[in-house]
Amino acid sequence: MREAMQGKGISGGRLAIAIPYLWLLAFFLAPFLIVLRISLSQSVIAQPPYSPVFEIVAGWEGLKAFVAALSFENYATLFSDSLYVSSYLKSLEVAVVATAMLLALGFPIAYAMAQAPRRLQAVLVVLVILPFWTAFLIRIYAWINILQREGLLNEMLLALGLVREPLAWLATDTAIYIGVVYSYLPFMVLPIYASLEKIDHNLLEAAADLGCPHWKAFWLVTLPLALPGVAAGALLCFIPIMGEFVIPDLLGGSQSLMIGQTLWTEFFGNKDWPIASAVAVVLLMLLVVPIAIYQHMQTRDPRAGSA
Amino acid sequence: MDIGDAGKPDAGRRRDFAPWNDPAARALVRFKGVTKRFSGITAVDDVSLDIHTREFFALLGPSGCGKTTLLRLLAGFETPDAGRILLDGEDLADMPPHRRPVNMMFQSYALFPHLSVAGNVAFGLKQEGLVREEISARVAEMLALVRLDGMGSRKPYQLSGGQRQRVALARALVKRPKVFLLDEPLAALDKKLRQDTQFELMELQEKLDVTFVIVTHDQEEAMTVADRIAVMDHGRLVQVATPPEIYEQPNSRWVAQFVGDVNLIEGRVVASTPGEMLIEAKAGGRLKVASVSGLSAGDAVCIALRPEKLRIEPVKAGSRGGDNSFEGKVWDIGYLGDVSIYKVRLDNGLVMQAAVANMTRMVERPIGWNDRVTLTFAPQAGVVLTR
Amino acid sequence: MKRGLSIFNVASLALGLAFLYLPIVILVIFSFNASRLVTVWGGWSTRWYAELLHDAAMLDAAWVSLRLALLSATTATILGTLAALALTRVARFRGRLLFSAMVYAPLVMPEVISGLALLLLFVAAEFDRGFWTTAVAHTTLTMCFVAIIVQSRLIGFDRSLEEAAMDLGCPPLRTFFTITLPLIAPAIASGWMLAFALSLDDLVIASFTTGPGATTLPIRIYSEVRLGVKPEINAICTIMIAAVTVAVIIASLLSKRRIAASAGEGTPGAAI
Structure with missing residues (x-):
């Protein structure tokens, strides 16, 4: 194919790159530049047509005027208003706690999957993925059925005599955690399973052969080798949870x-587009941190399961 | 593993090393009627076998013959369905792998990818709870022995195949096992490196005085390194003997064919005297071989002839073929450098192979394609097989 | 030392799967509840399915979502496959780093941010928001998932097959269509399925990018759900679950046949 791209089929190869490239430039990169620009605009004049609008034809003078009109007022507002700060902190808290819960719940499942006989493993993978294919909204809705005041959970607790009167489950942090853990469990289980499943069984035999009992081999061999999967799973869960809107809503x-809810409210409720854009930009910058850590881990350890 | 002359004075010792012939000797490893089945397939079938202290023992057989399973039974990764395995007189049945004083070198080497070379070698010692100074001293000593000094901090993926092999060797041997198990240890190496490593293994074994049990499908490897070889097929031991015995006195057609090249001539005993036996070949012609007790006229036998024990000559005009002399036409010649293999189609229809050492540098050989030749052999050259 | 499940393993699997499936099972059961009260069991009934048929708004939304998913999944599959080819088969081209960054970034981008960004683009470009803008948005985000799946297949692909074809006299372009494409077809198919499901599933991005007259099913369901639990919602959710289950089972049966045919040479990862 390389020949195909560079030799006779030059135009075809170029086209194969150009089409998706231009598409992503137009519909992925450009929108973010616009977000960045609007986050630096004045709130009052921000609704379309918002200012400053950058006119290419205006040339150098236009550019100077454009830069002069940029304002960091929105960012100042973000950091001074406790509403935004506490929203970020709340997201961070939910993401950290939920990722830890997902890890505690997902690892034993992934480990059990990897221990299962080969044929069963394939079935288990499908079983774990299947709920992911049913719509996200449906899965959250399913929990509303269970958690609402007259829901099944309260009915069950009442029937068992564990509580005297129905508890409020909905509209609590507990409900958020249940929803988040439920929705993201496959994203934690599958990467961990993938890395556990790749571990050469001979390594555990070698550990036993060298005098290492089974439980200790888990700590000394299995866990270190599963770490890439754990990191991938944690990243795959942490980032979207940070920006989650539907579940907390x-x-x-x-x-x-x-x-995510604050952004939504600013945008749809208050129609304050510059503030919403600034919220998005800061959120993105926060998310760069875990991604950078993950990247660092990957480049530091290039072995990638060489056996 | 260049041990230099240090090991040489001992070398003579091995000439007389034959504890298996000593009825008073106590075996280090004893398999007693061991059977192992995997979902209906009998991988190891009623195997009884003694392995002695300081022996270099080879399990040889085609893939799937059960040799690796036998090794894994000894290491403790499989449990026998029947029979017992004793080590130093102690039944291993209830001893999990991590408590057994045996160590294994895996075919894939099974080096821990997340640990350095030194970390791999130290792994087993740490399990013993040794103090750090002793661990690092023994690791350094072992790495020097396998010529990996200075590589301790590398990760396995940074090593060549040969180096990985030596890390695996060091990691198991540093534990000073009673028995060292090697599962196809050299399969991943190229031929030249494999041959060098075979001799290194032998020197290492003599130096460390450890009992080695090696699994291999390569008969040359087994013959090179082992004091004794157990030839296995379909989970059973076919023959257990020293390399010369296996080669010169195979006990069955199967062993004769599996170890080295051989010509098999089916026939029937015509007459048997205390000195010689006369065999009538099925395809025609008569063979004279050294007699074997317990056979009488009319018994079906097979004569095994190694190619290098056949003499090949151009047919001389007027000579008349007698016993142990067959005429035929050269059908194919394989030039291997050190020897040439001649395939000869005999007048009775059999195809025989003769190997001739190329002792002189000759561009033109005296025998060519389609030449008429005579194959002859001494009566002692033929082995009488009944199985 | 053999692989095998301990009691602890079996327990974690059982609890994990129960946690994953119980809410869905409960939802399905209650969709057949005759009572309007979601928690009171009033006997088996299919009346909510019948009522769904009269809910024109819901049916409209379903039709919009279906067309949207078909269109955006197909476009995304073409674009994503091209992107995967560019990333795996063209060693270097101008802006390769930016390109791969743009392919991977949407995978981890919070939906609210993508949605907001695309909306601002459409406003700036003065596009009328509706079906087409949502289709563009879904295409952009799902093509990246397609690209990742196809790329993983292309990486595990034995290049000597293509070389063999060209060695036997097949020109490069025809090699692509007769050798490469059939071999990566399973990945392309699973990529399309994933794109379809993601589009059908999306609430947040569609909320930003759609306009009047193009209300998708998730938006419709969302506005109903905000008002509380309704048996009709259970019914439509059940229908969607059933459709997805059937599709996944068919897909896995097909891929099993294919794997059996190609003697165990398959990409288990492509199932996601």
């Missing part, structure tokens, strides 16, 4: 919002 309360 449907299951959580209104007293403390996650940052």
Whole structure:
């Protein structure tokens, strides 16, 4: 194919690159530049047509005027208003705690999957993926059925005599955690399973042969080798949870919002587009941190399961 | 593993090393009627076998013959369905792999990818709870022995195949096992490196005085390194003997064919005297071989003839073929450098192979394609097989 | 030392799967509840399915979502496959780093940010928001998932097959269509399925990019759900679950046949 791209089929090869490239430039990169620009615009004049609008034809003078009109006012607002700060913190808290819960729940499942006989493993993988294919919204909705005041959970607790009167499950942080853990479990289980499943069984035999009992080999061999999967799973869960909107909106309360909800409210409720854009830019910058850590881990350790 | 002359004075010792012939000797490893089945397939079938202290023992057989399973039974990764395995007189049945004083070198080497070379070699010692100074001293000593000094901090993926092999060797041997198990240890190496490593293994074994049990499908490797070879097929031991015995006195057609090249001539005993036996070949012609007790006229036998024990000559005019002399036409010649293999189609229809050492540098050989030749052999050259 | 499940393993699997499936099972059961009250069991009934048929808004939304998913999944599959080819088969080209960054970034981008960004683009470009803008948005985000799946297949691909074809006299372009494409077809198919499911599933991005007259099914369901639990919602969710289950089972049966045919040479990862 390289010949195909560079030799006779030059035009075809170029086209294969150019089409998706231009598409992504137009619909992925450009929108983010616009977000960045609008986040630096004045709130009052921000609704379309918002200012400053950058006119290429205006040339150098236009550019100077454009830069002069940029304002960091929105960012100042973000950091001074406790609403935004507490939203970021709330998101961070939910993401950290939920990722830890997912890890605690997902690792034993992934480990059990990797221990299962080969044929069963394939079935288990499908079983774990299957709920992911049913719509996200449906899965959250399913929990509303269970968690609402007259829901099954309260009915069950009442029937068992564990509580005297129905508890409020919906509109609590507990509900958010249940929803998040439920929705993201496959994203944690599958990468861990993939790295566990790749471990050469001979390594565990070698450990036993060298005098290492089974439980100790888990700590000394299995766990270190599963670490790439754990990191990938944690990243795959942490980042989207940070920006989660649907779960806290449907299951959580209104007293403390996650940052996704704040963005949504600023945009749809308050119609304050510059602030919403600034919220998005800061969120993105926050998310660069875990990605950078992950990248660092990967480049530091290039062995990638060489056996 | 250049041990230099240090090991040489001992070398003579091995000439007389034959504890298996000593009825008073106590075996280090004893398999007693061991059977192992995997979902209906009998991988190891009623195997009884003694392995002695300081022996270099080879399990030889085609893939799937059960040799690796036998090794894994000894290491403790499989449990026998029947029979017992004793090590130093102690039944291993209830001893999990991590408690057994045996160590294994895996075919894939199974080096821990997340640990350095030194970390791999130290792994087993740490399990013993030794103090750090002793561990690092023994690791350094072992790495020097396998010529990996200075490589301790590398990761396995930074090593060549040969180096990885030596790390695996060091990692198991540093534990000073009673028995060292090697599962196809050299399969991943190229031929030249493999041959060098075979001799290194032998020197290492003499130096460390450890009992080695090696699994291999390569008969040359087994013959090179081992004091004794157990030839296995379909989970059973076919023959257990020293390399010369296996080669010169195979006990069955199967062993004769599996170890080295051989010409098999089916026939029937015509007459048997205390000195010689006369065999009538099925395809025609008569063979004279050294007599074997327990056979009488009319018994079906097979005569095994190694190619290098056949003499090949151009047919001389007027000579008349007698016993142990067959005429035929050269059908194919394989020039291997050190020897040439001649395939000869005999007048009775059999195809025989003769190997001739190329002792002189000759561009033109005296025998060519389609030449008429005579194959002859001494009566002692033929081995009478009944199985 | 053999592989095998301990009691602890079996327990974690059982609890994990129960956790994953119980809410869905409960939802399905209650969609057949005759009672309007979601928690009171009033006997088996299919009346909510019948009522769904009269819910024109819901049916409209379903039709919009279906067309949207078909269109955006197909476009995304073409673009994503091209992107995967560019990333795996063209060693260097101008802006390769930016290109690969743009392919991977949407995978981890929070939906609210992508949605906001695309909306601002459409406003700036003065596009009328509706079906087409949402299709563009879905295409952009799902093509990246397609690209990743196809790319992983292309990386595990034995290049000597293509070389053999060209050695036997097959020109490069025809080699691509007769050798490469059939071999990566399973990955392309799973990429399309994933794109389809993601589009059908999306609430947040569609909320930003759609306009009047193009309400998708998730947006419709979302606005109903905000008002509380309704048996009709259970019914439509059940229909969607059933459709997805059937599709996944068919797909896995097909891929099993294919794997059996190609003697165990398959990409288990492509199932996601």
